[in-house]
């Protein structure tokens with residue numbers, strides 16, 4: 856029993872360290888996208904639920920994307936109160952890479 860406890864404590868410590876490491880180089884845009892955007896846009900940006908556009912073919916610039924993510928447009932709710940500016944930046948960058 857003791858052994859199991861020690862092992863699980865070790866696992867928790869290792870896990871939280873790994874998590875911290877992943878966050879150091881800045882925000883993971885893919886993670887933000889997965890948490891906030893896939894319900895309408897889908898994992899690859901092509902789902903198109905609720906009338907959303909295919910993000911892979913969007914010609915919008917980074918700044919236009921950031922503005923829409925922050926303020927919303929049509930059926931898309933603005934996420935400016937939910938996401939931090941660096942998260943908006945990271946997720947906008949991520950949508951630029953979708954094909």
Ligand code: HEC
Nearest residue numbers: 891892895905906907908913914915920928929930931946
């Ligand atoms: C509630 C559903 C919904 C969610 C959640 C959502 N979107 Fe949207 N998104 C839409 C809809 C609908 C449009 C089309 C708006 C219009 O043109 O009227 C859109 C448009 C966009 C556009 C503009 C595409 C173009 O070329 O017109 C971008 C970029 C975008 N969304 C990114 C995101 C990102 C990034 C997230 C997550 C942070 C997100 N969206 C979350 C529904 C959603």
